[in-house]
Amino acid sequence: MDSTPDLSDVVRRFRRVAPASDHCTIRIVEESSISTSVRRDVPEPAARSIDLGAMVTVASGDGIGYAATSDLSEAGLKGAADRAAQWARAARGRSVFDGTAPHLTLAGRFRSSGLSEADWTLAERLDLLRQESAQCRIDDRIVDWQASLWTVRVRQLLAAAGGEEIFEQHTFAIPALHVAASQRDRTQVRSWGGRHNGLCQQGSAREVIERGRFVGSGQRTAEQALELLAAPNCPSGTLDLLLMPDQMMLQIHESIGHPLELDRILGDERNYAGTSFVTPDMFGSYRYGSDLLNVTYDPTRAEQFATFAYDDQGSRAHRQYLIRDGILMQALGGTLSRQRLPQAPWDGFVATSRASSWNRPPIDRMSNLNVEPGTSSFQEMVASIDNGVLMQTNASWSIDDSRNKFQFGCEWGQRIRGGRLAEVVRNPNYRGVSATFWRSLAMVGSASTVEVLGSPFCGKGEPNQLIRVGHASPACKFTAVAVFGAEN
Amino acid sequence: MKQQFLELADYAIGQLRGTEALLTGFCGETSDFVRFNRARVGQAGSVTQAFLRLTLVDRGRRLNSTLSVAFEASTDQAAIRRAIEAMRSELPSLPVDPLLLYATEVNSSNRERPGQLPDAEEAVDCVIAAADGADLVGIFASGPVYRGFANSMGQRNWHRVDSFQVDWSIYVGGSHDAKDKAVKSTYASGTWDAGEIARRIDAAREQVKFLAERSRAIDPGQYRAYLAPAAMDELVGMLSWDGVSARSQRTRQSSLQKLVDGEMALSPMVSLRENTADGMAPSFDDSGFPRPPQVVLISSGRHAGGLVSARTAKEYELAANGASEEETMLSADLDGGALPMSDALAALDRGILVSNLWYLNFSDRSSCRLTGMTRFATFWVEDGRICAPLNVMRFDDSLYRMLGSELQALTREREWIQSRSTYGQRSVESTRVPGALLSSLTLTL
Numbered sequence: 001m002d003s004t005p006d007l008s009d010v011v012r013r014f015r016r017v018a019p020a021s022d023h024c025t026i027r028i029v030e031e032s033s034i035s036t037s038v039r040r041d042v043p044e045p046a047a048r049s050i051d052l053g054a055m056v057t058v059a060s061g062d063g064i065g066y067a068a069t070s071d072l073s074e075a076g077l078k079g080a081a082d083r084a085a086q087w088a089r090a091a092r093g094r095s096v097f098d099g100t101a102p103h104l105t106l107a108g109r110f111r112s113s114g115l116s117e118a119d120w121t122l123a124e125r126l127d128l129l130r131q132e133s134a135q136c137r138i139d140d141r142i143v144d145w146q147a148s149l150w151t152v153r154v155r156q157l158l159a160a161a162g163g164e165e166i167f168e169q170h171t172f173a174i175p176a177l178h179v180a181a182s183q184r185d186r187t188q189v190r191s192w193g194g195r196h197n198g199l200c201q202q203g204s205a206r207e208v209i210e211r212g213r214f215v216g217s218g219q220r221t222a223e224q225a226l227e228l229l230a231a232p233n234c235p236s237g238t239l240d241l242l243l244m245p246d247q248m249m250l251q252i253h254e255s256i257g258h259p260l261e262l263d264r265i266l267g268d269e270r271n272y273a274g275t276s277f278v279t280p281d282m283f284g285s286y287r288y289g290s291d292l293l294n295v296t297y298d299p300t301r302a303e304q305f306a307t308f309a310y311d312d313q314g315s316r317a318h319r320q321y322l323i324r325d326g327i328l329m330q331a332l333g334g335t336l337s338r339q340r341l342p343q344a345p346w347d348g349f350v351a352t353s354r355a356s357s358w359n360r361p362p363i364d365r366m367s368n369l370n371v372e373p374g375t376s377s378f379q380e381m382v383a384s385i386d387n388g389v390l391m392q393t394n395a396s397w398s399i400d401d402s403r404n405k406f407q408f409g410c411e412w413g414q415r416i417r418g419g420r421l422a423e424v425v426r427n428p429n430y431r432g433v434s435a436t437f438w439r440s441l442a443m444v445g446s447a448s449t450v451e452v453l454g455s456p457f458c459g460k461g462e463p464n465q466l467i468r469v470g471h472a473s474p475a476c477k478f479t480a481v482a483v484f485g486a487e488n
Numbered sequence: 489m490k491q492q493f494l495e496l497a498d499y500a501i502g503q504l505r506g507t508e509a510l511l512t513g514f515c516g517e518t519s520d521f522v523r524f525n526r527a528r529v530g531q532a533g534s535v536t537q538a539f540l541r542l543t544l545v546d547r548g549r550r551l552n553s554t555l556s557v558a559f560e561a562s563t564d565q566a567a568i569r570r571a572i573e574a575m576r577s578e579l580p581s582l583p584v585d586p587l588l589l590y591a592t593e594v595n596s597s598n599r600e601r602p603g604q605l606p607d608a609e610e611a612v613d614c615v616i617a618a619a620d621g622a623d624l625v626g627i628f629a630s631g632p633v634y635r636g637f638a639n640s641m642g643q644r645n646w647h648r649v650d651s652f653q654v655d656w657s658i659y660v661g662g663s664h665d666a667k668d669k670a671v672k673s674t675y676a677s678g679t680w681d682a683g684e685i686a687r688r689i690d691a692a693r694e695q696v697k698f699l700a701e702r703s704r705a706i707d708p709g710q711y712r713a714y715l716a717p718a719a720m721d722e723l724v725g726m727l728s729w730d731g732v733s734a735r736s737q738r739t740r741q742s743s744l745q746k747l748v749d750g751e752m753a754l755s756p757m758v759s760l761r762e763n764t765a766d767g768m769a770p771s772f773d774d775s776g777f778p779r780p781p782q783v784v785l786i787s788s789g790r791h792a793g794g795l796v797s798a799r800t801a802k803e804y805e806l807a808a809n810g811a812s813e814e815e816t817m818l819s820a821d822l823d824g825g826a827l828p829m830s831d832a833l834a835a836l837d838r839g840i841l842v843s844n845l846w847y848l849n850f851s852d853r854s855s856c857r858l859t860g861m862t863r864f865a866t867f868w869v870e871d872g873r874i875c876a877p878l879n880v881m882r883f884d885d886s887l888y889r890m891l892g893s894e895l896q897a898l899t900r901e902r903e904w905i906q907s908r909s910t911y912g913q914r915s916v917e918s919t920r921v922p923g924a925l926l927s928s929l930t931l932t933l
Contacts (some may be wrong), residue, residue: 043583045543049554050567050575053537066533069558083534090531094616122551123581144739182740185751187854189741268525271626271657272908274846275668356912361531391636398849400861400880402668405933407882408850408860414668431933433880462627462655463521463535463910486852487886 007157010054010072010240011165013483018161019077022424023059027312028052028072029358030155036122037148038129041369042136046122053358058084063092067186069357074440096268098340103160106120110168110309113302114204115153124134125149126203128215134404135218136179141229142222143187144180148194149173151205151455160316163332164444166310172468173208174200174456177217181225188426189395190411192221197393198246198453201303206291211303228422229486234413234428234485240388240442241430241481242381243444246449247410248371248473250394255434256288256295257366257469258321259403261460262333264341273460274401277435283346284326288439294372297332297350305454305470306354312362315351321368322350326439333364356465363461368454368470381443381477383419388485390414390421399434407431427486440481443475489538490646492559493542497638500568502641504783510589513541513933514636516557517914520608522628522805524656529612537913538634542568544575548584551575560774589802591776594643599771601731602875603650603678605630606786607641614682615654618689622696628768633914635653635770641720647770649916653679654685655908658692660699669699669877672718672844672864676906683851695865704868704876706931713929714832714869717903720921721891722845724760724820726858729850732762733815734794738804743856747791752787752888759823761785761797764810767819767905768796768916772810774796783819789892817917824922832899834872835925841867841874842929845883854886859932884933890926898929899923 007028014026030052037044053070056077065087120128129147136145152172157164176194180187192214193199199212201439209215242252263269264276278286279358299307299317311317313334322330330346334353338344354363396409413428414421454470497512497525504510515537540559543550553571558564606614611628630652633888637645645931653676659667673692675685714721730736731743733856746752764771765781772778795811827835840862848860862881867874886892899922908919 042587043585045550045552045585047552047554048571050571051539051554051556052558053556057535063529065532066531068533068535068537070537070556073558073560073563076559080534080536086609087532087534090612091532096525096528096530100815121581122578127583144741180739180741185746185854187740187745187751194780227601266525267625267659268523268530268660270525270654270670271672359535359537359912361533363531394852396849396859398847398859398861398882400882401548401846401863402880405861405880405882407849407884407933409849427852433933458913461518462523463629463914485603487855488856 007117008290010254011157011159013074014056014077014159014366015161017074018059018080019081021058021060021085021088021369024055024081024161026054026159027358028054028157032150033150034119035150037146038126038133039146040144041130046176051357054359055283055311055358056084058087058088059339060085061092062095063088063429064095064097065091068359071344075194082188082348083150087205088104097336099436106141106166106310106314107164108166108309112170112202112307114171114207115169116202117153120205132177132214132218136220136222138219141181141183141226142179143182145222146178147218148176149205149368153349158312166176166314168310170202170309171204172202172305173205175209175212175214177221178226179222181229183229186229188225189219190225190228191393193216194434195455195457196395198249198455200305200454200456201452202305202307202404203303207419209448226289228412228426231424231426233485233488234425235387236484238480239483240385242385242388242390242416242475243478244390244425244475245449246393246453248476249453249471250397250469252367252369252371252410252473253469254399255403255409255437257332257369259434260332261364262331262337263364265331269460272462274403277402277404280344283328283331283344287326287439288320288323288328289326290328290441292374292441292444293326293438294321294325295353296321296370301368301472302450304452304472305468306367307470310351312349312355313353317351320350332366334362337364354467356467360461360463360465363465365458365467365488371474371476373447373450373474375446376443377446378449378475381445381475382406382421383418384443384477385416388416389425389428390416395427404434406434425485428483430481430483432481437478441476442479445476449474490648492632493636494638494644496540496557496564496568499565500572500596501640503569503572507546509545509865510545510640511776512638515539515913517631519914522608524615525615525625526601527622527624531719542571542824542843544579545590548581549579549582549589550588551579551584587799587802589775589798589808591639591643593642594641596776597771598646598649601650602677604680605650605652606680611680614685618686618762622693623659623661624656625659626654627767628654629910629914633916637772637776639769639776643776645770645772649768651676651906652680653906653908658696660696663729663827664838664881670864671695671699672926695717698874699865699877701876703879705879706868708933710928710929710930712836713926714836714839714841715924715926716843717921717923718905719842719845720822720924721905721919722848722860724919725820728816728847731819732795732797734804735800735815737794743850743853744791745854749777754786754888754892756788757825757895757898758789758891759787761821762817763819763920766821766920769818770916775811777808777810780798783809805884820919821920822903824900827899827925829899829923832923833869833927835897837872838870840878840929841869851884858887859884883929884932885930890929891924893928895924896927897925
């Protein structure tokens, strides 16, 4: 049911009605998605959606206004352009933006992989999901199970009234499994893929499912749920911690990604998402973590969830180090935010200002934020731990509004004793403080331990926005961490 | 948008053939959003959006398709035709849905709550003038929100709420010790009063002076605590994370499972209901069933029921009670108690005043143990008087303690709190909660 309107026609209509101003752009977004799932072996209602609309942004001096509409007729676009111009005038002279809005100076295109591949039919999807769902049903103690596949295609055209255009096309796939096992007063959940396990990538459904080895994961996930059900509680104490990539993803996201967002550092998010313990003077000298910590913003990895060529303000995106050998180097923020900190002690900016859709303006996001691999094999890291816990797959996340005091929990824990993996433990949790936690990073896994993961649900902004982010990471070892389990 | 929705619904229904049935849902809004930082204007703009959700049903099979509305009849009609044709061609390849349930008895309704909304630019002027140089950060959101439902059996439902919300924080500024401290406030209503926003911002500016005092550091441990209604709103909201869902309760994944099983109880003071009658949410669900005015979930500390969507009703042979597919509360209502709010600090005597909680999550879902942070104005209280602000602290405690063994009193007065959520669209959720006096709250970091 693709409507596939020609986005260039919309741009032509926009250019006929664009107001005379310092700068005026239109960002047209069409997002088509298909959501399918099978729960307890019964297909849930499949859902398709097509969301098409545009945001017109007008800059006048330091005033910037926007108006978004799904009415893409000439009259609809004129109404939006007039309203955006009205807001730009209203903000002029009392705006947080000291300079003028960035002008689009580049023209470009981007296509993610998998776009040319035909979508599976609904029947093909449901066959695949029913097969994995049936594999989950291995024991009467498995009380709930669900296999799902969510695919999204996005076309975006960012165009200036003056003639520059940037066109991007992306396709995303998110396969997932959720299995719950219960006996007497205990219930344990084990998941695969999806938001918690992080198998959220760009590419066709077929590509992502093959890369993630979805087929056969149902039985394995159900077996692990039963293992957790029988497992002892995670012990409490100060222990060494081996975080696998699907928990590193959350750790990077919450205690490196968010604190480095420029709009938090500038105070824009203080009423909702929060501020940051990081201040502009820290860049270039602050020891964020041990010498082993290297963090990059990397929009170039083809399969990663937030790979793109240009951000939503039209800036070209490049791979850059944010933390090098443990030292904080660079913040996450687009050109508009960077202009607001002219004295900041770092060069340039990171092009990562993005909007969740056509109905929200771009804000500073983390996009692909990765920990670079080190040199330790998984076996070497386990062998180095005398008394510790391996944790896998995020289940709980909470952190203070300056992104410092955190407490995270995982689905899966495994004791490490005397340099060997020992019994599985349930309800593993740990807590710490960002400003000191990363300094306890003692070993970084080699490339063989790296997984390319992501999440479709990074929330912030007023009005609120959910956006896709990617995190690639190796397994990492931290020393002397406060670890604990469930009540009983 | 009502007329546009009804015309589009009629058009879509007019495309049906033979034994087909159609359910049509609608959500739309016309909103102004203005962000503030340091009492200056950040992003300022307007959004007009609407989405039509079509569910085609034929011979026990169903498919859903959601479209953004272009507000241009020929464009929208073409999109509807394409969507219905695509669903029609795919339906035969799908299995019969054994859990399909939708309203066949016609229950039409029309609920419109028109308001007196401010001119957005004048509202911005008011906020900036009232801040008068204070470090104010926040958002103004305003405009009508629409929900609709229509089906091929002839049912038509319409719901419109006009509302605005100014949600802001005023920061202390100055020394590093004080720079992250703020008072948070909200002014939400359907009728704008420029004098009221000025009074509320003024009150916040007065309160923030308390925060400029040197912070007191306290060690992790257990402390007497008074949780203000905004903090209680966060606690109660966590029960929408599968706690009150009948599906979660039936699959033993509810955070309230021990309450459901009768193994644990909350304080007899605790009674919780879904109160559609007094909320902002529509009185109909996505399948066309009417929502009862009230659904009792917890009565005098004991489990009393769950939120049952149409699908769960069919799966577990329960009576549907108008719950959304996610089975979350849209109009949570926690009974008040006997403690006058004005006596709350005196009753606390010595302990912590928690104005807001933040970033809650389950640290042990089976035991309904929650963790989260204090945020904004949190104070150390002695002899019933505020002594000093506290730095942010992490709590980690069970709801069976916080609203069970450790609950000493709920305030007589309650606050109605309109959801601030604007993910994708402006929310129509709200809660009505009292403050709570706890004999102990466990702080861990």
